Amino acid sequence: MAVIRRLPRYYQYLNRLQKKGIQKISSTELARMMGLTASQIRQDLNSFGAYGQQGYGYNVVDLRFEIQNLLGLSENYNCIIVGAGHLGHAVSHYERFAREGIYITAMFDVDTELVGKNVGHLPVYHVDDMGKYVKKHKVDIAILCVPADVAQGISNLLVGCGVKAILNFSAFDLNVPEDIFVENINIIDSMFTLTYRIGEKKRHIEEDLNESMFEEEEDVTTLF
Amino acid sequence: MAVIRRLPRYYQYLNRLQKKGIQKISSTELARMMGLTASQIRQDLNSFGAYGQQGYGYNVVDLRFEIQNLLGLSENYNCIIVGAGHLGHAVSHYERFAREGIYITAMFDVDTELVGKNVGHLPVYHVDDMGKYVKKHKVDIAILCVPADVAQGISNLLVGCGVKAILNFSAFDLNVPEDIFVENINIIDSMFTLTYRIGEKKRHIEEDLNESMFEEEEDVTTLF
Numbered sequence: 401m402a403v404i405r406r407l408p409r410y411y412q413y414l415n416r417l418q419k420k421g422i423q424k425i426s427s428t429e430l431a432r433m434m435g436l437t438a439s440q441i442r443q444d445l446n447s448f449g450a451y452g453q454q455g456y457g458y459n460v461v462d463l464r465f466e467i468q469n470l471l472g473l474s475e476n477y478n479c480i481i482v483g484a485g486h487l488g489h490a491v492s493h494y495e496r497f498a499r500e501g502i503y504i505t506a507m508f509d510v511d512t513e514l515v516g517k518n519v520g521h522l523p524v525y526h527v528d529d530m531g532k533y534v535k536k537h538k539v540d541i542a543i544l545c546v547p548a549d550v551a552q553g554i555s556n557l558l559v560g561c562g563v564k565a566i567l568n569f570s571a572f573d574l575n576v577p578e579d580i581f582v583e584n585i586n587i588i589d590s591m592f593t594l595t596y597r598i599g600e601k602k603r604h605i606e607e608d609l610n611e612s613m614f615e616e617e618e619d620v621t622t623l624f
Numbered sequence: 625m626a627v628i629r630r631l632p633r634y635y636q637y638l639n640r641l642q643k644k645g646i647q648k649i650s651s652t653e654l655a656r657m658m659g660l661t662a663s664q665i666r667q668d669l670n671s672f673g674a675y676g677q678q679g680y681g682y683n684v685v686d687l688r689f690e691i692q693n694l695l696g697l698s699e700n701y702n703c704i705i706v707g708a709g710h711l712g713h714a715v716s717h718y719e720r721f722a723r724e725g726i727y728i729t730a731m732f733d734v735d736t737e738l739v740g741k742n743v744g745h746l747p748v749y750h751v752d753d754m755g756k757y758v759k760k761h762k763v764d765i766a767i768l769c770v771p772a773d774v775a776q777g778i779s780n781l782l783v784g785c786g787v788k789a790i791l792n793f794s795a796f797d798l799n800v801p802e803d804i805f806v807e808n809i810n811i812i813d814s815m816f817t818l819t820y821r822i823g824e825k826k827r828h829i830e831e832d833l834n835e836s837m838f839e840e841e842e843d844v845t846t847l848f
Contacts, residue, residue: 407817408820409797434797471816472819472821472822475819490713494812497815540822565818565819565822587715587791588718592697593631594765594805595699598788
């Protein structure tokens, strides 16, 4: 699983290398760029059948192509955004998706102010029409940008209509059948992880301070 | 580390329970809600010094309060958004942050069309003025919504001026000193994890199909 998590990162780095016109890369160089070890890189890539050449390294174009295939990006995907608020709007502007064959074709919302209009370049339809749309256009992936309290209901509807995967921004842990893939992006949780760490560091500093004060007191006692 | 990652989730669930007016919760009920086991829950909470009462469970208000403290959310944080594009705009609308004492007070960009204006309710200043602002307002956390190619430069500037933590949407692996905390949110990588899984499932189905065809062929051979 950890290897799979690293695959998109390999892909991003190889894209950058290819764009710069770099033709070959050693595991050592790639390791330095990515903050991994060279042996980790070789192990990861070997596990996917990509072997570097001794004294040459990896051919950037070939390796990039192999990882693109592995990531399923030689196929096209139909995609919708559910929730036409600010976040849905922001995600609709990720041009990178279309360049990789992931085509976002519509947004859905319940807000009658938005339904029938365009948000960015995408038409907004009513959630009531979502099921029909998903079936007709064989939607593979739904990007869920709805509030937590409606997320499960929307997810049930999407899964029932044949959606295969959900990119879930809703801060709700979706309950889906085993063969449906969910990736959670929880912005609030990530922020709280940062405040936890800042707080933890502060607690450590205070503890150290208390300890050193205690030590000083001891020293004073010893003196008398 | 895995426990720390679950802390924000505990907090979200306890918030919901408290909002519903539920006063106590057993580890079994909490486990069912969160898709964990009751013993996992008890172990997690014990490790933070929160013990349930036999036959009663946990007091929701108390446990929520303890986890809020642990997450550092009894303190206030000053926060800025760097990059006033669609994503920065979307994040600026997360009202939840202010409710938890995380105050986003300004946005920064290089786009002269945006600088001097408001995006949502936030003023947009030029990135050249960011260092001074960060020092003056003792900014704790920066939310990085800039393109990958400028992310490291901006990060260096932020760290140099005293920022303690970065919520990084930039799809670039930042190189920061050890005592600076970074949380990466990579929307593109999460999407590619989904396409990987859809592709993998398809490959398995094709393999199974090939195998079963092969088996049939064998059967035929055996028949003759």
